[in-house]
Amino acid sequence: MNADFASASAYLKQLAAYVKRPIQWAFLLGLLKTVAVIGQLSFLALLAERLFVSGHSLWSQPMLLSGLSLTSLLRATLPQIQQQFLRRATLLASQQARQKLADDWQRKVLAGKPLAAADGSLQLEPIESLKGYFSRYLVQQYLVVTSPLLILLVCFYLNPVVGALLLISGPIIPVFMALVGIGAERLSQKHAQQTFALSRVFTDKLRNLTTLKLFGAGTAAVNDVAVAGEDYRKATMSTLRIAFLSSAVLEFFSSVAIAGVALYVGFGLLGYIDWLGADQLTLFTGLFVLLLAPEYFAPLRQFAQSYHDRAAAVGAATLLCELNKDSLTAEESSGTSDDLRKDTHLYAWNNLSVTFGSSGANKQLKFPDSEIARGELCVITGDSGSGKTTLVKVLLGQLPFQGQLSQQVESTHQIAYFAQQPFLTAGSLRANLNIFEHHSDAQIFEALAQVRLDKLLATLPEGLGTKLSEHGVGLSGGEQRRLALARCLLSQRAVIIADEPTENLDEVSAEAIRKCLQSYAHDGNTVIVASHDPLLIKRATQLIKVSA
DSSP states (O other): OOHHHHHHHHHHHHHHHHTHHHHHHHHHHHHHHHHHHHHHHHHHHHHHHHHHTSOOOGGGOHHHHHHHHHHHHHHHHHHHHHHHHHHHHHHHHHHHHHHHHHHHHHHHHHTTOOOOGGGGGGGTHHHHHHHHIIIIIHHHHHHHHHHHHHHHHHHHHHOHHHHHHHHHHHHHHHHHHHHHHHHHHHHHHHHHHHHHHHHHHHHHHHHTHHHHHHTTOHHHHHHHHHHHHHHHHHHHHHHHHHHHHHHHHHHHHHHHHHHHHHHHHHHHHHTSOOSTTGGGOOHHHHHHHHHHHHHHHHHHHHHHHHHHHHHHHHHHHHHHHHHHHHHHHHHHHSOOOGGGGOTTEEEEEEEEEEEESSTTSOEEEEOOOEEEETTOEEEEEOSTTSSHHHHHHHHTTOSOOEEEEEEOOOOGGGEEEEOSSOOOOSEEHHHHHTSSSOOOHHHHHHHHHHTTOHHHHHHOTTGGGOEEOGGGBTBOHHHHHHHHHHHHHHHTOSEEEEESTTTTOOHHHHHHHHHHHHHHHHTTOEEEEEOOOHHHHHHOSEEEEOOO
16 A cells, blocks of 8 residues: 555545434435345245236235335335435535535635645545545445345345355455456546646646746647646546446356255256255245345445546645645645744744745845734834735735745634725625624724724714725725724734734824724733824834835
């Protein structure tokens, strides 16, 4: 077992543990369905014997007809209920896989590593490839053992010869399926890798379309996409070839076994053979075991189909695990110094820099080594173009960087971002303040009073129901920013990061923002501001100066 396969299997086990309860219910319903099938076929065989051997009329057998109707109803309805649990398991597993992928991306970005545009394709086909594993394979791997075992016990009880025939033929199929499956898993991994490679190649060419045209490299780009497409086609056809081969193996051996049972039962009932209990067969026992033989192989047939779902899931999980390992490696290497990991420091960095531009025309911004402690009002200051906003975006995890950056913020959900151009939508004041989280009107009134918008609110006829146009049209620039600051205060996040919050504002609005930021930091929260406002700089408990 190679390392990739082991990682993929561990990944699938983690997701399976997350959906354990619905899978258990689906397994139980699958067992009940097998019991219902055995009961239905027994009633059918007994009814045939009563009608054709004993000469009874159909309507003289109400108990058999009732039993046949009930078991038939159960056989039809139990799979529907089982599918509901399997759909639930598939939905939960897909959501968990997407969440893990998003968390991996977030760790990668926070570690300063850029995301490739083609990584977005992992949210599509690879995760879609996991669905068959949870909707079919996961429960079928248990039913393929228990369901045939129940049928086998019934066959041994009715006729040991038939039971022995099924017992001998049953294990042969998994052996050959395993031999075929070894190649299927390898090809499925290759198929998943070729799918992702095709996405990467196509996305790369699409993003650089203008450059390709300028350099006259359109033909070469088309050839690269064609080669990737041909590799994908070959991988797909190889997977299909293995799928048809495994199905042929299953159908061949199951057909031979069922034919053997049919010959034994037929010759026994006709009196051509009288050895090994053939002379003791009745229409009931003969018809019953003959009807049970296909049902014995039905779980094996379903398992063979779902086995390819497992192979596809392993291939997809290999890709998802590869990104996970890359993210973890990036996270571990983003800051290795012990002095960067002190709990008292919210952020700390060494040799931090950001590079802009393409090769040959790079511009690099370097930032002085610094630490930001919890509960500080930290102002990042410097001349225009010195990199204040760039440093803010690095702390927000929006830009890749070089160097070491350590942070004690577990996720961006602990950060409220106060942008210079606040995000406001066409809607009411209440809707804009509740855009991320719902707050009571009393909480909203308190936050608006903190940013000195309570007087404005009192003059509005509709109060919090007052409608704003797109981008907050209807409020002045200062009012828009104070409204955005009120939203940050309502969020009660541990960190507020602001970018030029007082620039180009009237003194009333600017002073309201300064006091709110200072008060928020005084309450034990951390406020990080990029600004060259001298009055805000005077109130800072920590100052970081950057220069171009």
